[in-house]
Amino acid sequence: MSETPNAPLVAVIGAGPAGLMAAEVLSRNGVRVEVFDAMPSAGRKFLLAGIGGMNITHSEPLDAFLGRYRTRREALAPLIGRFSPDALRAWIHGLGIDTFVGSSGRVFPTEMKAAP
Structure with a gap:
């Protein structure tokens, strides 16, 4: 727009x-x-993240993803539920960045670089 x-x-x-x-x-x-x-x-943090592979999120189901937050799960669940890992991937795809799921279950940009 x-x-x-x-x-x-x-x-x-x-x-x-x-x-x-x-x-x-x-x-x-x-x-x-x-x-x-x-x-x-x-975007300098993106450049730093690129050094370590720049994983974006995890591909696991939302319930398992929320489990990563342990004692903060209950407080964070409504917020993360409004912008889930799947929603994050959709937003990134909307920017023209393709992603893939690595063997670790982490999600990475296909081009594996931090900046164009």
């Missing part, structure tokens, strides 16, 4: 994974967005 001239302008502080996702979702919904970060370029 394109922004409109009278759309609100939102400043996103932080160009890490969460900030970039927030900016993308806002922009997709017609909000004008400016992203600010102390680092000289955006």
